Amino acid sequence: MSLLSVDSLRIRLGGQPVVDGVSFHIGDGEVLALLGPSGCGKTTTLRAIAGLQVADEGSIRLDGDELSGAGHVPPERRGVGLVFQDGAVFPHRSVRQNLAFGLRSDPDGRVDELVELLGLSGLQDRMPHQLSGGQRQRVALGRALAPRPRLLLLDEPFASLDAALKASLRADLFGLLRKLGMAALLVTHDQDEALELADRVAVMHAGQLEQVAAPRTLLDAPANAFVAEFVGGASLLPVAVADGRVRVLGREFATSRADGPARAVLQADRLGWGAGGAAGELVGRRMRGGRLLSRVRLAGGVDADVPGPPGESVVATADLPLVD
């Protein structure tokens, strides 16, 4: 049985359906990322799981206990930890007092343990305004972990940090969650963050889930155009499948798709420069992960990011995923 199962969740805000029939589950010790553009309903879903938002329909079960529906369980009786975007560390309490907030008493030195675990030694008696943004976020994480929640919810926990800090805190969090065997739901709009941290990623769009899969699967076999474009950052090139085969950018490969029109997902990882591909016009360039990508406008007005400086023509260096 799953630790958390969300089933047909529906939430309307101001008359608009914000969460529109969402179902997923999280297993013991699993980290699931809820990934989507802003306004897609992912934070509302998280707030419903925390009990901060009352769901209109559907069920939210934690360890088999129904939390939603007729008997809405208030957040203080759910045993779910929550880390907010910029921490919401209580400004009137010291680090130690923040960490201890959720504990009735601390006989076995839980606070000291967390101070150690989160690298906050020496800062116990500081007030939040005396901490850096990264330290504050560690306090927020420790505070949520202190009462040993059954599930940890993370709402864009790195969004207000700068790039370098984000990377190091992300790595620390990854290690920490695995070490504790803590099940977590990470809400984010950052593809890299989701793919890097999560065991599985649920892609959300306009209140609905588009695909729930392991990171690699999302890239290799996106369920639809939205997932391909949002997760892979890819553009789509119309192709035709004939006799179970498709030919695109100088490469021909087999596909299980039915014959007819389809679109090839132009992921930068699977493109390169060579002979026999499609010619294009250089329209821009950008750096990504320390690599130069050339933005090339192909015939038909489709833009593709291709690694390296422009060469003769754009070719596919591996089989490309296909979507409708």
Add this chain to the structure above:
Amino acid sequence: MTASARAPRGRSRLDGARVAALIAVAAVLAPALAVVARAAVAGEAWSRLDPGRVGRLLTNTLLLAGMAGVIALAVGLAGAWATSRHRFRGRRLAIALLLSPLGVPPYLVAQYWIEISGPTGPLQSVLGGVFFGKLWAAAAVIGLCTSPLCFGVLRAALGRLDRRYEEAAATLGAGPGTRLVQVVLPLLRPALAAGFALVALYACSDFGAVSALGVQTFTREIFFELELNFDRGAARSATAVLSLVLLGVAAPFFALDRWGRGAARFGGGRPVDAKALSIGGQVAVWAGVAVVVVPTSGLVVVRTLSLMEPGRGRLWGKAFEALGTTLLWATTAATIAVVVALLIAWVARRRQMGALVPLGSVGFVLPGPVVALGALLLVTASAWSRAHLYGTAAVLIAAWVVRALPEALQALDAGLEQVPESFEEAARTLGRTPVRAVGAVTLPLLSRSLAAGWVFVFAAAMRELPAAMLLKPLGSRTLSHELWAYAQDSMYADMAPAALLLLLATAPATTLILLRAGRDS
């Protein structure tokens, strides 16, 4: 290149602004300094101070300030919580009603408490004059009348309070009560302190309500000493000593208010969503509104109208004459105060002289009789001023400006905070002189703050009582003085025309204040 050549062209003129602001602040501080100086050299008056009397006044003043502060905080917090955390039919009306006591002077409320419970009053058989001479009655009048100050401050603070603090507490197992006590109230501490301090400062400076109810406080005693010995300079030393003690009492409240305003605001995020209120909750809210409104603004409006008698042309004539005089003086005072406040606030923000704002707010700790004493000391200091200023309306108007300047300063300082300096700098780079840059960019953006400051000072001047009685030119009376004179002789029916005109004259100002407060809800 020499230093003077490097300085931008407008620098010297801006230094002019600085000098002008310093002169303005010095002028505002002058009455207080005159009182302090007189008390400092009054060695003999100190030795004649009756410790028993000072102790009694101290106890009464502090008890009054504390009790009024607690009442206003409790009422203000309950009202702010009910109206910012809940949705119900008529919420805007409830907000307006909770602010409505601002529209009636506390001395009028106190007079009506005396009137309805007194020998000729409709509730004599029930109340039997229970309010007279009672400290708790004065605290209740002042606490209820100033509760809108706490209500406003706390509503604003609750509206800014990021909902995630309470949500974080909830996910950590804290129930509603724990969240209120351990998270909300500590985060509201600055607002609670500022609200309490405002009410306590008002209680220290109140003359009318305590006089009507017969409670002895410093301000009341200072007024009567001044009135009795108005032309005897020697007696002023003793009054200056008493005033200095009062300044010492009020100063900590002033500091508390400054701290509350300056303390970090933990805002930025979304406030907690308002919840629908149950029927029982709605009944409780409207009952609470009634507790605030019925004995204050409601009583004043209903009783003023019901005491009105037909005819009485002569009374109305006198009341209208007083209205004309007061309107002229109050508009002059409001206009001067806004100009002075703009100058001080602008220099404080743009020329890094932040201390000018608290210094210019000295009126907060100067009750009307003390300002009057300071003004008298200054005016009688030289033969020229004695001949040309003594007994003129200019002295009273100046006293009103000093007394009400804090309100205007607060409005303009808050307004200027919203106008980035880069706007003026952009205008400068586009060819405007410093003065024209302020005129072209800052003033239009400040129009609301200017209006708010003007309205506050105008309303305060219109209803001001003790300084008006002490400093008015011979042969004229302000509207407040007019109605007070009748009330002192228990001629309440004769008081009604002046009271009605005062309420009507300040009604537009009050409405504007209510609309401002209602808009952000």
